[in-house]
Amino acid sequence: MSQDLEVVGLGRIPYTEALELQRRLAKERIEKRRKNDLLLLVEHPPVVTLGRGFRPEHLSTPQALLQARGIEVHEIERGGDVTFHGPGQLVGYPIFDLTEHRTDLHWFLRQLEQALIVALEEFGIEAGRREGYTGVWVLDRKIASIGIHVRQWVTWHGFALNVTTDLSYFDLIVPCGIPGVRMTSIQKELEEKAPRDLWARTLESVVLGFAQVFGQRPQMVPLEEVAEAIT
Amino acid sequence: MATKVLMEALSPTMEEGRVVEWLKAEGETVKAGDVLAEVETDKAVMELQARADGVLRKILAPAGSTVPVGDLVAVIAGPDEDISALLEQRRPATRSQEPAARTQPRAPETKVTPAPAPPAAVTGGQPERADRIKASPLARRLARERGLDLALISGSGPGGRIVKRDLERIEAARPAIPAAIPAAAYRDVPLTQMRKTIARRLVESLGPVPHFFLTVEVDMERAWDAREALNALGEEPRISINDIILKVVATALTRHPECNAWWQGDHIRYFNEVHLGMAVAIEDGLITPVLRNAERKSLREIALEARDLAERARARKLKPEEYTGSTFSVSNLGMLGIDEFTAVINPPEAGIIAVGAVTQQPVVHNGSVTVRRRMRLTMSCDHRVIDGATGARFLQTVKRMLENPLALVW
Numbered sequence: 307m308s309q310d311l312e313v314v315g316l317g318r319i320p321y322t323e324a325l326e327l328q329r330r331l332a333k334e335r336i337e338k339r340r341k342n343d344l345l346l347l348v349e350h351p352p353v354v355t356l357g358r359g360f361r362p363e364h365l366s367t368p369q370a371l372l373q374a375r376g377i378e379v380h381e382i383e384r385g386g387d388v389t390f391h392g393p394g395q396l397v398g399y400p401i402f403d404l405t406e407h408r409t410d411l412h413w414f415l416r417q418l419e420q421a422l423i424v425a426l427e428e429f430g431i432e433a434g435r436r437e438g439y440t441g442v443w444v445l446d447r448k449i450a451s452i453g454i455h456v457r458q459w460v461t462w463h464g465f466a467l468n469v470t471t472d473l474s475y476f477d478l479i480v481p482c483g484i485p486g487v488r489m490t491s492i493q494k495e496l497e498e499k500a501p502r503d504l505w506a507r508t509l510e511s512v513v514l515g516f517a518q519v520f521g522q523r524p525q526m527v528p529l530e531e532v533a534e535a536i537t
Numbered sequence: 538m539a540t541k542v543l544m545e546a547l548s549p550t551m552e553e554g555r556v557v558e559w560l561k562a563e564g565e566t567v568k569a570g571d572v573l574a575e576v577e578t579d580k581a582v583m584e585l586q587a588r589a590d591g592v593l594r595k596i597l598a599p600a601g602s603t604v605p606v607g608d609l610v611a612v613i614a615g616p617d618e619d620i621s622a623l624l625e626q627r628r629p630a631t632r633s634q635e636p637a638a639r640t641q642p643r644a645p646e647t648k649v650t651p652a653p654a655p656p657a658a659v660t661g662g663q664p665e666r667a668d669r670i671k672a673s674p675l676a677r678r679l680a681r682e683r684g685l686d687l688a689l690i691s692g693s694g695p696g697g698r699i700v701k702r703d704l705e706r707i708e709a710a711r712p713a714i715p716a717a718i719p720a721a722a723y724r725d726v727p728l729t730q731m732r733k734t735i736a737r738r739l740v741e742s743l744g745p746v747p748h749f750f751l752t753v754e755v756d757m758e759r760a761w762d763a764r765e766a767l768n769a770l771g772e773e774p775r776i777s778i779n780d781i782i783l784k785v786v787a788t789a790l791t792r793h794p795e796c797n798a799w800w801q802g803d804h805i806r807y808f809n810e811v812h813l814g815m816a817v818a819i820e821d822g823l824i825t826p827v828l829r830n831a832e833r834k835s836l837r838e839i840a841l842e843a844r845d846l847a848e849r850a851r852a853r854k855l856k857p858e859e860y861t862g863s864t865f866s867v868s869n870l871g872m873l874g875i876d877e878f879t880a881v882i883n884p885p886e887a888g889i890i891a892v893g894a895v896t897q898q899p900v901v902h903n904g905s906v907t908v909r910r911r912m913r914l915t916m917s918c919d920h921r922v923i924d925g926a927t928g929a930r931f932l933q934t935v936k937r938m939l940e941n942p943l944a945l946v947w
Contacts, residue, residue, distance in 0.1 A: 357582075358582050359577060384580075385580040405858070405861070407861070408862070411548045413548060415581060453581075455581075455583075456583040457583075
C-alpha cells in the first residue's frame with residue numbers, strides 16, 4: 307500500500323485546469339510513474355458539472371442563463387448526476403491506486419464518506435450516510451457530494467465539501483439529481499460557533515480524516531512538484 | 538478465438554452495473570486494453586477494457602441498460618468467426634446459477650429475495666423455456682404472484698411436475714434459507730456505541746492506530762525436534778522454524794477469528810479465511826506478501842509458497858494482489874539475531890506477531906535448571922478491535938501449539 311499520501315493544495319483554480327491535472331496525474335499513477343496516492347485540494351470559481359448519470363431535467367436553469375451569470379457548465383466522466391462547485395467549497399480529488407488498497411469501488415466511496423465524517427467530527431458536527439444516497443449528510447441535509455471515475459483501478463474526481471459555500475447557487479440545479487434535497491455547509495451548521503480560521507481548519511481535518519481512514523501518512527507536497535502544466 | 542466481455546464486479550457488494558456509454562461500436566476493431574465502455578455503480582464510473590484483440594462483434598447490453606455482474610455484455614472475436622454458440626449459451630447460465638451465487642456474500646443480512654429472474658416469457662431470450670418446465674397452471678400463477686422462479690423449484694407431482702404444494706413448501710422454508718447458504722468469506726459487525734467511544738478515545742490518546750503489545754516466551758524444543766525429524770526425511774522443501782510459525786498462526790486464527798479482522802472505521806470485518814501477511818525485508822524497505830487461505834494449506838505447501846513469495850518479493854516481481862488483502866501478519870527478525878521486538882500493525886489489520894530468534898536459555902524445567910531452546914513472540918494489537926484478554930487467549934493458543942506441534946494435525 308502507498309504509505310504516504312501526497313497532499314497538494316492548488317488554491318483557487320478553474321475547473322478545467324484541475325481536471326487536466328487530475329487526468330495527467332492519474333495517467334502517471336496508472337503507469338506506475340508515481341508511487342504514492344495523491345489528494346488534490348482545491349476551490350473552484352462557480353461551475354456546474356454534469357456527471358455520467360446526468361438527466362437534463364436536473365438542470366433547472368438553462369445553460370445559457372447559467373453562463374450569463376458567470377457560471378461555467380462542463381460535462382465530465384465522473385459518476386453521479388449534476389453538481390455545483392464554487393467559492394467556499396473544499397473540493398478534493400483523490401488519485402488513488404485501488405489495487406494497493408482494495409479493488410472495490412463501493413468500499414472506496416464509503417471510505418471517502420468516512421474520511422469526511424471523521425473530519426466533520428472535529429467541529430462537533432455529527433454527519434453520516436444515507437442508504438442509497440452516496441455523499442455525506444447531516445440528518446437530511448447534504449453537506450458533501452461524491453463522484454469518482456476509475457481507470458485500471460486508479461481513481462480521479464472525488465468530493466465537494468461545503469465549508470462557507472453560498473448555498474443559493476444550488477437552487478439553480480437539482481443537486482445530485484435528488485429532487486427536494488436540502489444542502490448545508492459547515493458554516494451553516496455551526497453558525498456563530500464557527501471558528502474564524504474555518505477554511506484552514508477544514509483543510510487540516512480533511513487531511514487528517516484521510517490519513518486515519520486510509521492508514522496513510524500525509525505529506526504536504528508543493529504545487530510545483532506535480533503541476534508544471536499549470537501556468 | 539472469441540472472448541466474452543462480462544459485466545465486471547467493481548465491488549464485492551456490486552450486484553449489477555449500468556452501462557453508461559459504449560466508446561466502441563459493433564464491427565469496430567479493438568485491441569487489448571482499449572476502453573470499450575463505461576460502467577457505473579453507485580457514484581463511481583469505471584472503464585471496461587478489452588481483454589483481447591479482435592473485432593467488437595456484438596453488444597448485448599446497450600447504453601443505459603443495467604446488467605447483473607458476470608453477465609455477457611459483448612463479444613470480441615475474429616471478423617468472420619462464428620459466435621452464435623456463445624450468444625446462445627448465455628441465458629441459462631446467467632439465470633439459474635449466478636443470481637444465487639451473487640447474493641451469497643450478503644446473505645446474513647438480507648432477507649430471502651425472491652429469485653430475481655423475471656418470468657421467462659418476457660426476457661425475450663428463450664421464450665419457450667418456461668413452457669418446458671412442467672407445472673400446473675395454479676403453480677404457475679402462484680409462482681408469478683410470489684416472484685418465485687419455477688426453474689429453481691423441483692416438482693413433486695407426476696413426472697416431476699411442479700404443483701401448488703411445492704410452492705407452499707418453498708414459502709414455508711423461506712426463513713430457513715439464509716442459514717443454509719454457505720458462510721460468506723467474512724462478516725461485518727456494526728460498532729456498538731461503546732466500541733465507537735473506546736475507538737475515538739484511544740485514537741485521540743495514541744495516534745491513528747492504538748497499539749498495545751503482548752509478549753510470550755515459547756519453549757521451542759519440540760518444534761525444533763519436529764522440524765529436524767521432518768527435514769531428516771530428505772524431502773523438499775526443507776521446513777524452517779518460520780514455516781512452522783506461519784502454519785501455527787494461521788491455524789490459531791481459525792480458532793480465534795476475533796483476531797482475524799479489519800478495522801473499518803464504522804464497523805469491524807471478521808474474516809472466515811486467513812490471508813496471512815509475511816513481512817519480508819527487501820533492499821530499501823519492506824513488503825508483506827500474502828499467503829492466501831493459509832488456514833487450508835499444509836506445512837509443506839506453506840513452506841513452498843513462503844519461499845516463492847519471499848524470493849519474488851526480493852526480486853520485486855510480486856503482483857499487487859500478492860501483497861494486498863492480508864487479514865493478519867507475521868514479522869520475523871529472528872534470523873537477524875533479534876531476540877524480541879514490536880512490529881507495527883499494517884492497517885486495516887488488527888494485529889501482527891513479531892518473532893524473535895530461537896536461543897538456548899537456562900530455564901527451570903521439571904524442577905531443575907536445564908538449557909532449552911526458547912523464542913519470544915510479541916503481538917501488536919489494535920485496541921479498537923482486540924482487547925487485552927482476547928489477544929492473550931489467541932497468543933496462548935499459538936504458544937500451546939508451538940510447544941505441542943502435534944496440535945497441528947490433531
